[in-house]
Amino acid sequence: xxxxxxxxxxxxxxxxxxxxxxxxxxxxxxxxxxxxxxxxxxxxxxxxxxxxxxxxxxxxxxxxxxxxxxxxxxxxxxxxxxxxxxxxxxxxxxxxxxxxxxxxxxxxxxxxxxxxxxxxxxxxxxxxxxxxxxxxxxxxxxxxx
Amino acid sequence: xxxxxxxxxxxxxxxxxxxxxxxxxxxxxxxxxxxxxxxxxxxxxxxxxxxxxxxxxxxxxxxxxxxxxxxxxxxxxxxxxxxxxxxxxxxxxxxxxxxxxxxxxxxxxxxxxxxxxxxxxxxxxxxxxxxxxxxxxxxxxxxxxxxxxxxxxxxxxxxxxxxxxxxxxxxxxxxxxxxxxxxxxxxxxxxxxxxxxxxxxxxxxxxxxxxxxxxxxxxxxxxxxxxxxxxxxxxxxxxxxxxxxxxxxxxxxxxxxxxxxxxxxxxxxxxxxxxxxxxxxxxxxxxxxxxxxxxxxxxxxxxxxxxxxxxxxxxxxxxxxxxxxxxxxxxxxxx
Numbered sequence: 001x002x003x004x005x006x007x008x009x010x011x012x013x014x015x016x017x018x019x020x021x022x023x024x025x026x027x028x029x030x031x032x033x034x035x036x037x038x039x040x041x042x043x044x045x046x047x048x049x050x051x052x053x054x055x056x057x058x059x060x061x062x063x064x065x066x067x068x069x070x071x072x073x074x075x076x077x078x079x080x081x082x083x084x085x086x087x088x089x090x091x092x093x094x095x096x097x098x099x100x101x102x103x104x105x106x107x108x109x110x111x112x113x114x115x116x117x118x119x120x121x122x123x124x125x126x127x128x129x130x131x132x133x134x135x136x137x138x139x140x141x142x143x144x145x
Numbered sequence: 146x147x148x149x150x151x152x153x154x155x156x157x158x159x160x161x162x163x164x165x166x167x168x169x170x171x172x173x174x175x176x177x178x179x180x181x182x183x184x185x186x187x188x189x190x191x192x193x194x195x196x197x198x199x200x201x202x203x204x205x206x207x208x209x210x211x212x213x214x215x216x217x218x219x220x221x222x223x224x225x226x227x228x229x230x231x232x233x234x235x236x237x238x239x240x241x242x243x244x245x246x247x248x249x250x251x252x253x254x255x256x257x258x259x260x261x262x263x264x265x266x267x268x269x270x271x272x273x274x275x276x277x278x279x280x281x282x283x284x285x286x287x288x289x290x291x292x293x294x295x296x297x298x299x300x301x302x303x304x305x306x307x308x309x310x311x312x313x314x315x316x317x318x319x320x321x322x323x324x325x326x327x328x329x330x331x332x333x334x335x336x337x338x339x340x341x342x343x344x345x346x347x348x349x350x351x352x353x354x355x356x357x358x359x360x361x362x363x364x365x366x367x368x369x370x371x372x373x374x375x376x377x378x379x380x381x382x383x384x385x386x387x388x389x390x391x392x393x394x395x396x397x398x399x400x401x402x403x404x405x406x407x408x409x410x411x412x413x414x415x416x417x418x419x420x421x422x423x424x425x426x427x428x429x430x431x432x433x434x435x436x437x438x439x440x441x442x443x444x445x446x447x448x449x450x451x452x453x454x455x456x457x458x459x460x461x462x463x464x465x466x467x468x469x470x471x472x473x474x475x476x477x478x479x480x
Binding site: 054055058059062075076082085086088089090091092093094095096097098099100101102103104105109110111112120123124126127128140141142143144 | 349350354355356357358359360361362387395401402403404406407410411413414417418439442443446447450451464465468469470471472473474476477478479480
């Protein structure tokens with residue numbers, strides 16, 4: 001992003017990869033309940049957090065996302081029983097690894113949010129948007145073309 | 146070392162003559178001075194070719210996987226009742242056997258298909274360090290003896306202690322004796338400085354985020370995407386690698402710097418809980434990319450978070466193939 005654009009008012013773009021059974025329904029609930037949350041997230045629905053290839057996250061960052069939010073069912077409440085537990089290990093490793101490479105830790109966020117937690121979803125999005133806003137536009141790993 | 150070599154040939158000959166194995170995978174002298182190359186022996190009279198010394202760099206588990214999987218593909222043409230199994234004998238040092246354990250855990254072949262002749266290992270020579278010590282001169286001849294390498298270049302002879310040119314991963318190796326073997330040759334090798342294995346990673350972690358990124362960017366800028374690291378890696382056995390998939394295309398193949406970074410990030414991350422630190426990728430890299438600094442981090446995290454060391458034993462599954470109900474909850478965001 002050029003200096004000019006930055007000054008003109010940059011707004012973070014966040015890719016939210018959420019599971020169909022909990023967080024997507026939670027986001028829906030937030031919508032029906034008319035809970036306000038920042039419009040910076042672009043939601044991608046997947047069957048389960050266990051389905052998320054770590055590559056999705058890296059690829060989103062490469063394609064210019066300023067932040068990535070991954071959210072699924074709480075541990076023990078997975079629709080596929082253990083999908084989110086498998087995912088948790090993967091993401092624990094990935095988050096530490098991206099941080100080690102020098103990609104700011106605040107760009108990747110992992111959380112759980114159930115279908116009845118519309119309020120929590122709004123809170124998560126508010127929090128993540130604030131975190132990403134404070135680290136600024138993504139410069140590392142972003143495609144230059 | 147000669148005693149081990151002699152014993153190795155005896156055992157290999159016995160295995161081939163008794164038809165316990167169809168092929169022995171080991172090392173033979175290469176065509177260039179001071180190089181060893183993998184060899185595939187099927188005839189008992191050829192076992193004299195086998196060598197074992199500090200110039201044996203390759204992780205032979207790669208070839209075990211290749212031979213068995215290619216044989217299986219070839220068998221598909223036959224009627225099921227005519228199909229045979231191929232039993233592979235392999236000279237296995239610590240890291241080779243760890244890779245085999247990983248293959249077995251990932252159900253790539255069965256324990257009956259592989260016969261491991263375990264050898265103690267005292268590390269192998271890093272060719273790049275050796276080249277540096279002889280001033281980049283071409284080595285025209287050379288011999289290796291207990292503890293020393295004699296390298297002859299146009300500028301004369303040089304006697305180099307092996308300890309000075311050992312690869313980084315060997316210097317801090319924790320598993321220099323086989324973790325799994327059918328026949329073990331020689332006495333267990335003395336331990337290396339395993340307590341210093343994460344020294345480099347710890348030092349790197351102390352740098353600022355921007356410094357780390359600058360280093361990563363600089364290292365990856367060297368990469369020419371020859372995929373030698375992937376070809377040499379025993380854990381890289383996907384029938385079709387993500388870099389070659391075109392629908393969808395996971396990663397671009399042009400000169401774009403971020404594509405190379407993404408390729409390396411994903412290849413390295415695919416090694417989470419699967420890298421045995423055999424150093425094959427580093428040894429074959431023509432550009433000298435510091436891959437180990439990043440691979441070792443995954444190893445460190447896997448041990449810190451899950452207390453697991455890759456391929457250390459058959460009862461310890463790869464970290465990403467298992468889970469516990471309550472673990473690593475500290476990175477979960479709670480507003």
